[in-house]
Amino acid sequence: MQSVKIGILGLGTVGSGTVSVLKRNAREISRRAGRDIEIFTAADRDTDKNFDCDLTGVALTDDAFSVVNNPEVQIVVELIGGTGVARDLVMQAIDNGKHVVTANKALIAMHGNELFANAQEKGVTIAFEAAVAGGIPIIKAMREGLAGNRIEWLAGIINGTGNYILTEMRDKGRNFSDVLVEAQALGYAEADPTFDVEGIDAAHKLTIMASIAFGIPLQFYKCYTEGISKIAQEDVQYAAELGYRIKHLGIAKRTASGVELRVHPTLIPHRRLIANVNGVMNAVVVKGDAVGPTLYYGAGAGSEPTASAVVADIVDIVRALTSDPENRVPHLAFQPDAIKDTPILPMSEVTTSYYLRIQTEDKPGVLANITRIFSEQGINIEAILQKQPEDDEGLVPIIMLTQPVAEQNMDEAIAQIEALDTVKTTIMRIRMETLG
Amino acid sequence: MQSVKIGILGLGTVGSGTVSVLKRNAREISRRAGRDIEIFTAADRDTDKNFDCDLTGVALTDDAFSVVNNPEVQIVVELIGGTGVARDLVMQAIDNGKHVVTANKALIAMHGNELFANAQEKGVTIAFEAAVAGGIPIIKAMREGLAGNRIEWLAGIINGTGNYILTEMRDKGRNFSDVLVEAQALGYAEADPTFDVEGIDAAHKLTIMASIAFGIPLQFYKCYTEGISKIAQEDVQYAAELGYRIKHLGIAKRTASGVELRVHPTLIPHRRLIANVNGVMNAVVVKGDAVGPTLYYGAGAGSEPTASAVVADIVDIVRALTSDPENRVPHLAFQPDAIKDTPILPMSEVTTSYYLRIQTEDKPGVLANITRIFSEQGINIEAILQKQPEDDEGLVPIIMLTQPVAEQNMDEAIAQIEALDTVKTTIMRIRMETLG
Numbered sequence: 001m002q003s004v005k006i007g008i009l010g011l012g013t014v015g016s017g018t019v020s021v022l023k024r025n026a027r028e029i030s031r032r033a034g035r036d037i038e039i040f041t042a043a044d045r046d047t048d049k050n051f052d053c054d055l056t057g058v059a060l061t062d063d064a065f066s067v068v069n070n071p072e073v074q075i076v077v078e079l080i081g082g083t084g085v086a087r088d089l090v091m092q093a094i095d096n097g098k099h100v101v102t103a104n105k106a107l108i109a110m111h112g113n114e115l116f117a118n119a120q121e122k123g124v125t126i127a128f129e130a131a132v133a134g135g136i137p138i139i140k141a142m143r144e145g146l147a148g149n150r151i152e153w154l155a156g157i158i159n160g161t162g163n164y165i166l167t168e169m170r171d172k173g174r175n176f177s178d179v180l181v182e183a184q185a186l187g188y189a190e191a192d193p194t195f196d197v198e199g200i201d202a203a204h205k206l207t208i209m210a211s212i213a214f215g216i217p218l219q220f221y222k223c224y225t226e227g228i229s230k231i232a233q234e235d236v237q238y239a240a241e242l243g244y245r246i247k248h249l250g251i252a253k254r255t256a257s258g259v260e261l262r263v264h265p266t267l268i269p270h271r272r273l274i275a276n277v278n279g280v281m282n283a284v285v286v287k288g289d290a291v292g293p294t295l296y297y298g299a300g301a302g303s304e305p306t307a308s309a310v311v312a313d314i315v316d317i318v319r320a321l322t323s324d325p326e327n328r329v330p331h332l333a334f335q336p337d338a339i340k341d342t343p344i345l346p347m348s349e350v351t352t353s354y355y356l357r358i359q360t361e362d363k364p365g366v367l368a369n370i371t372r373i374f375s376e377q378g379i380n381i382e383a384i385l386q387k388q389p390e391d392d393e394g395l396v397p398i399i400m401l402t403q404p405v406a407e408q409n410m411d412e413a414i415a416q417i418e419a420l421d422t423v424k425t426t427i428m429r430i431r432m433e434t435l436g
Numbered sequence: 437m438q439s440v441k442i443g444i445l446g447l448g449t450v451g452s453g454t455v456s457v458l459k460r461n462a463r464e465i466s467r468r469a470g471r472d473i474e475i476f477t478a479a480d481r482d483t484d485k486n487f488d489c490d491l492t493g494v495a496l497t498d499d500a501f502s503v504v505n506n507p508e509v510q511i512v513v514e515l516i517g518g519t520g521v522a523r524d525l526v527m528q529a530i531d532n533g534k535h536v537v538t539a540n541k542a543l544i545a546m547h548g549n550e551l552f553a554n555a556q557e558k559g560v561t562i563a564f565e566a567a568v569a570g571g572i573p574i575i576k577a578m579r580e581g582l583a584g585n586r587i588e589w590l591a592g593i594i595n596g597t598g599n600y601i602l603t604e605m606r607d608k609g610r611n612f613s614d615v616l617v618e619a620q621a622l623g624y625a626e627a628d629p630t631f632d633v634e635g636i637d638a639a640h641k642l643t644i645m646a647s648i649a650f651g652i653p654l655q656f657y658k659c660y661t662e663g664i665s666k667i668a669q670e671d672v673q674y675a676a677e678l679g680y681r682i683k684h685l686g687i688a689k690r691t692a693s694g695v696e697l698r699v700h701p702t703l704i705p706h707r708r709l710i711a712n713v714n715g716v717m718n719a720v721v722v723k724g725d726a727v728g729p730t731l732y733y734g735a736g737a738g739s740e741p742t743a744s745a746v747v748a749d750i751v752d753i754v755r756a757l758t759s760d761p762e763n764r765v766p767h768l769a770f771q772p773d774a775i776k777d778t779p780i781l782p783m784s785e786v787t788t789s790y791y792l793r794i795q796t797e798d799k800p801g802v803l804a805n806i807t808r809i810f811s812e813q814g815i816n817i818e819a820i821l822q823k824q825p826e827d828d829e830g831l832v833p834i835i836m837l838t839q840p841v842a843e844q845n846m847d848e849a850i851a852q853i854e855a856l857d858t859v860k861t862t863i864m865r866i867r868m869e870t871l872g
Contacts, residue, residue, distance in 0.1 A: 021584050021726045028586050031651055031774035032579075034763070129581070135727035137581025143468075145565070145573025148457050148747025150464050215467055273733060276712050283731075290457045291571035291734060291744035295719075297709060298730035308727035311584025323759040330468070338467035 003036035004318050007067035009089055010080035011044040014103050014130070016053035017303030018077065018310045023054060025311075033315045043067045052303070068093040075317055077310060078102040087111055090126070094118050099321075101313040103130035103306055109204040109220040112211075116331040123325040127313035132205045133158050133282045135305030136298040137312065142212050142286055143333040149288025151213040153253035155266075155435055156284035157277050158205045160300045161189045161196035162228050162248040166265075167278040169236050170245065176229060188280060198227035199248065199263035206250030210261050213286070214254055214342060215334035219261070222344040226264035235357060235428060238399045239267050242383060244355070245275040246430065258343040260350050267355045267432040274435065285435055293435070348408040353382065355401055357428040358417065362389055362396045366422045370398070377413040379405045395424055401432065439472035440754050443503035445525055446516035447480040450539050450566070452489035453739030454513065454746045459490060461747075469751045479503045488739070504529040511753055513746060514538040523547055526562070530554050535757075537749040539566035539742055545640040545656040548647075552767040559761040563749035568641045569594050569718045571741030572734040573748065578648050578722055579769040585724025587649040589689040591702075591871055592720035593713050594641045596736045597625045597632035598664050598684040602701075603714040605672050606681065612665060624716060634663035635684065635699035642686030645720070646697050650690055650778060651770035655697070658780040662700035671793060671864060674835045675703050678819060680791070681711040682866065694779040696786050703791045703837075703868040710871065721871055729871070784844040789818065791837055793864040794853065798825055798832045802858045806834070813849040815841045831860055837868065 008015055022029065022037060030036050042055065043064040061067065068076050068089050076093040080086045083106050090107065093100050094115070102108065108115070108128050119126045129139045133156065142151070157163050161183060168179040180197065183189035195201050203223040211218050228248045239246050244267040253260040268275050273295055277283040282300025287293045299305035320328055332339060360366045367386075374381060385399040402410075414427050444451055458465065458473060466472050478491065479500040497503065504512050504525050512529040516522045519542050526543065529536050530551070538544065544551070544564045555562045565575045569592065578587065593599050597619060604615040616633065619625035631637050639659040647654050664684045675682050680703040689696040704711050709731055713719040718736025723729045735741035756764055768775060796802045803822075810817060821835040838846075850863050 017726075025584060025586050025725070028651075029584060031770045032583050032766070034766070034771045135724075136730060137577050140576060140581045141573050141732075144752060145576045145748050146744065147468050147751040148461060148465060148744050150461050215464075273709065273712055276709055288571075288744060289461070290453075290740040290747070292741055294572060294732070294734035296577075296730070296732060299728050304726040305728055308582065308584045308724060311726070312581050315583040316580060319763050319765060320759070322763045323756070327470070327755050327758045329755060330470070334467045335470045338470075 001035045003038040004074055004321070005038050005040035005072050006075040006077055006314060007040055007070060007073035008042040008077045008079060009064045009067055010078070011042055011051050011053070012079065013303045014306045014310065015079040016051055017307035018079065019053035019055065019058070021304055021307045021311050029311065029315060033318045035318055037314060037318065040072055041067050041070060064089055065092065068096060068098065073098060075099045075101060075314060077314065078104060079310070083107050083110055090115060091118065094122050094124055097122055097124060099124045099317045100126045101310055101317065102126065102128050103310055105131040105201070105204040105208065109207040109218055112208070112218040116336070119331065120336055125317055125320065125328060126331060127317055128208070129313050130306050130309035132208050133284060134298065134300040134302060135308040136282060136284065136296045136300065137309065138209065138284050138296050139212060141296055142209065143329060146286060146288045146291060149290045151254070152287045152289060153251065154209055154213055154284060154286045155249050155251045155274070155433065156206070156209070157247055157274065157282055158250050158284065158300060159196050159202045159248060160280035160282060161193065162202070163277065164188050164280045166228060166231070166246055166248060169231070169233060170240065173233060175233050176231060197229055199225040202248065202250045202263045206252055206261065206263055209284070210252035210259060212333040213252060214259055215332065215339055216259060216342045217339055219344055222261060224262040224264070224347045228265050230428070231265055232428065234397070235430065238357065238385065239355065242385065242401065243270055244268060244432070245270050247275065249433070251433065255345065257349065258345040261344050262347065262350065265430050267430055268435055272435050348411070349406060351404045351406050353402055353404050353432040354410055355430040355432055356399070358398045358400070358423060359395045359425040360398060361422045361424065362394055363422055367398065369420055369422070370417055373413050373416045377409040379409060379413055437471045439474040440510055440757070441474050441476035441508050442511040442513055442750060443476055443506060443509035444478040444513045444515060445500045445503055446514070447478055447487050447489070448515065449739045450742045450746065451515040452487055453743035454515065455489035455491065457740055457743045457747050465747065465751060469754045471754055473750060473754065476508055477503050477506060500525055501528065504532060504534065509534060511535045511537060511750060513750065514540060515746070519543050519546055526551060527554065530558050530560055533558055533560060535560045535753045536562045537746055537753065538562065538564050539746055541567040541637070541640040541644065545643040545654055548644070548654040552772070555767065556772055561753055561756065561764060562767060563753055564644070565749050566742050566745035568644050569720060570734065570736040570738060571744040572718060572720065572732045572736065573745065574645065574720050574732050575648060577732055578645065579765060582722060582724045582727060585726045587690070588723045588725060589687065590645055590649055590720060590722045591685050591687045591710070591869065592642070592645070593683055593710065593718050594686050594720065594736060595632050595638045595684060596716035596718060597629065598638070599713065600624050600716045602664060602667070602682055602684060605667070605669060606676065609669060611669050612667060633665055635661040638684065638686045638699045642688055642697065642699055646688035646695060648769040649688060649722070650695055651768065651775055652695060652778045653775055655780055658697060660698040660700070660783045664701050666864070667701055668864065670833070671866065674793065674821060675791065678821065678837065679706055680704060680868070681706050683711065685869070687869065691781065693785065694781040697780050698783065698786065701866050703866055704871055708871050784847070785842060787840045787842050789838055789840050789868040790846055791866040791868055792835070794834045794836070794859060795831045795861040796834060797858045797860065798830055799858055803834065805856055805858070806853055809849050809852045813845040815845060815849055
């Protein structure tokens with residue numbers, strides 16, 4: 001059978017990993033796909049640099065549009081990233097009737113709706129397994145493997161940088177900023193860490209997973225995002241004392257009134273398997289009504305792990321080249337005409353339990369005031385941990401775990417408590433999930 | 437679009453779960469599959485019993501062959517189990533040009549080669565996600581999600597009964613036989629527990645996974661099988677002391693000289709994620725050369741978890757109904773003409789590290805004799821733990837961890853040590869894996 005010709009856009013970390021995997025495992029991949037996959041052409045801005053892969057036999061160009069316009073190319077593999085030229089290239093490839101494989105989470109999260117609509121019209125597929133959780137086949141698992149389920153919720157550690165930092169904070173008692181500096185030196189974190197540490201990267205991935213889980217349009221801008229930079233070493237320790245670990249989770253949950261879509265630090269019971277996912281590794285728990293909780297774990301980034309997902313998508317497309325477009329797996333798991341615009345809940349209406357750390361003066365009546373305010377807001381306290389004064393100012397940390405409460409009630413309670421004379425600093429609050 | 441008509445064989449635990457899931461999630465499933473799935477007919481030996489599902493609208497029969505011979509039925513769902521009539525029914529369904537979905541691990545492990553050959557010839561698909569690890573989409577993950585990888589090894593907790601027993605032994609300090617009796621009372625273990633506890637069930641599943649991982653024919657009879665009934669409470673405790681947990685694993689590994697295929701109790705480092713998979717839950721680690729280690733976790737048995745996999749297979753087949761049979765995902769991941777008859781290694785040639793527990797008299801020279809024998813067999817000792825005499829007879833347990841050694845050398849060393857006057861009982865040996 002004739003080989004399938006692909007064109008790769010971008011030969012950076014993931015691009016060169018993709019070339020390496022396709023070449024090294026060429027025989028293994030052909031044995032599976034039934035056809036050879038030929039890297040026909042590849043584009044990179046700088047064609048003179050030293051690439052981390054063997055480009056023998058690959059027509060190299062600095063003109064990415066020449067790849068998407070090349071009539072020989074059947075599958076375009078977009079590994080440039082970003083939402084500028086990458087978007088134009090993908091659109092052009094679709095218009096030219098080519099299938100697209102991409103690892104670009106921002107592109108899918110922000111422009112997926114229009115891209116998929118165009119692909120649908122042109123009868124081509126956009127595959128994006130590599131855009132979420134690197135090498136973990138989570139898109140395939142949710143879209144196909146759990147196709148019999150009504151998915152209730154999913155929760156994932158989907159940013160390796162953040163998980164590395166939290167793991168170091170817990171295992172070595174270090175502070176956020178120290179670990180961040182080290183992570184930057186090790187190459188785990190970017191010079192500008194905002195994207196990873198403030199949850200934007202995770203929000204891209206969560207947006208995509210939520211659409212596939214619930215059959216809703218991609219709505220990145222409605223995703224609530226809170227980073228981990230405020231987590232203090234003492235929070236990590238108090239959480240451990242109470243039987244919890246703090247993880248930076250992306251959570252999507254179906255409720256009667258809408259879909260919750262939120263990225264934030266979260267206390268989870270230490271016995272949960274996902275609480276034991278450490279370092280730069282990623283994992284996603286998906287709860288289906290029939291299957292119960294399932295978990296998928298692996299490397300969420302890196303050259304060859306991400307390439308693994310890119311190549312799997314290429315093989316999928318090769319296998320489906322002769323299939324009827326109407327009968328392919330839909331981009332967002334649900335048929336385009338069955339996507340429902342279920343509302344995304346505002347955070348004020350999201351209900352969770354809370355971990356709170358309140359620094360108060362060590363005086364009589366303090367706890368009485370706090371508990372009165374909670375009671376007025378209908379907040380039930382699950383556990384209290386009051387510590388010895390910890391600094392020269394004689395401030396006492398009170399740790400409280402609450403039962404589930406709507407965020408707006410918690411906001412009100414916190415505002416009132418912070419207004420008390422005896423409460424001297426901002427209250428630290430971290431949401432909790434049982435993930436049961 | 438017209439609905440797709442299925443016929444279900446067997447309305448036991450999984451069969452009634454499948455009916456329930458298909459009915460309850462009918463809308464969700466149609467939104468994904470693009471077509472309605474209609475349970476047209478179902479067969480059970482006893483049509484008068486009270487079924488655990490709503491059979492409204494389903495033509496019920498006690499003649500399973502009438503289902504596979506019904507020209508209206510497009511997909512036959514075999515949930516009878518066993519390798520007798522189930523095999524005949526599946527063969528007949530294939531001969532009639534029908535696609536088959538089955539949860540029958542014994543059937544696939546023992547007769548898969550001929551079934552797949554027949555299906556290939558008739559242009560139909562046999563889907564068997566539910567045959568391995570219940571609701572975990574592990575077949576799909578390996579066959580499609582990791583299609584770019586050369587898979588190096590896989591290791592799984594793939595029998596919930598065994599994992600429940602080992603978890604209870606560790607968490608509650610109980611003995612194997614006590615927990616087994618309780619597991620039988622709870623319905624986790626059969627009246628005859630051999631199938632689960634001696635690793636036969638796990639060997640069926642491992643055989644299937646190994647074929648998909650490495651592109652080799654199904655060779656159930658070459659799978660080494662060792663159960664957990666000899667594991668003593670003290671082994672669980674010594675393992676913990678040394679930083680390990682004992683799990684009953686199915687392991688398949690590619691080596692230069694052949695494929696290892698073995699089910700046995702295994703010491704694994706307690707920090708590994710899979711070491712923390714407890715109770716009746718299943719998990720499989722798959723190591724690919726590009727992606728590194730990945731893990732898949734969920735319920736490995738039960739009515740609706742297994743039904744989740746059955747329904748996913750039905751949806752897959754519905755989506756592929758119009759596809760070219762030559763371009764479908766091959767049954768064993770690799771194209772039939774690319775399956776290689778790589779030899780399965782005899783256990784004597786398998787190399788692993790070992791945990792050994794040796795009961796000796798508390799006399800001078802005992803350890804010298806043991807270490808001399810090890811040295812003669814080229815066995816390096818990694819760690820030794822010698823305990824106080826533990827019983828009235830004054831026998832001392834010596835625990836040793838070895839470096840990797842070929843099984844035949846370990847057999848010889850153990851035979852020689854057991855022949856020593858000072859060694860009073862059979863040596864307990866448990867293989868070890870780092871799973872790194």
